[in-house]
Amino acid sequence: MDHLPERLDLIATAEAGRVLRGRIPVAGLQRVLPSLVSDEGELQVELHLGKDLDGTCFLAGAIQGEIVLRCQRCMEGMTLPLELEFRLGLLRDESAMGKLSDCYEPLVVTAEPAYIADIVSDEVLLALPIVPLHKGSDECNASIKAYKPPQDEQRDNPFAVLAELKHKQ
Ligand SMILES: [Zn+2]
Incomplete structure (x- = not known):
């Protein structure tokens, strides 16, 4: 088990096979920061780099x-x-994407050494809810009743539109 570096040659490391574990400060996740209220804290990250039986270099990881x-x-x-x-x-390169097994998400490695924080950022971004909301009124500081979800009030009932068209004919 090795300490997590800031940057890593992904493919060379996968060819050799390594397990890395460490902590990444939330403040270092540049791509996630715009979605956050606070940049305090750290994420625990574990990365396994290796090569599978088909010869595919992979990066398997966990973030907590x-x-x-x-x-x-x-x-x-x-x-x-x-x-x-x-x-x-x-x-x-992208040309190999079609051959990649379904058990992997593709990562086209364009710049080595890659920034570990960018890879972690991208995975965290995928996990973010589209609209973050507290789960219940106990946690949320706004009354549920006071919250009006955004609605498109101009949206017409499709049947009403059809009826209107008939009138026009
Ligand atoms: Zn809330």
Whole structure:
């Protein structure tokens, strides 16, 4: 088990086979920061790099920790626990994507050494809810009743539109 470096040659490391474990400060996840209320804390990250029986270089990883998003109902902080696992097939270019086994998500490695924080950021982004909301009125600082979900009030009933068309004919 090795300490997690800031940058890593992914394909060379996968060819050799290594397990890395460490902590990444939330403040270092540049791509996630715009979605967060707080940049405090750390995520625990474990990465397994290796080559499978088909010769595919892979990066399998796990991320654990917490981040604080903004609840879109009360606009206060909302803690999201993270427990993510991912399996990335490392590709030198996009042409190999079609051959990649279904058990991997493709990662086209364009720049080596890669920043570990960017890979972790991308995985965390995939796990974010589209609209973060506290689960219940106990947690949320805004009354549920006061919250009106955004609605398209202009939307016409499709049948009403049809009826209107008939009138026009
Ligand atoms: Zn809330």
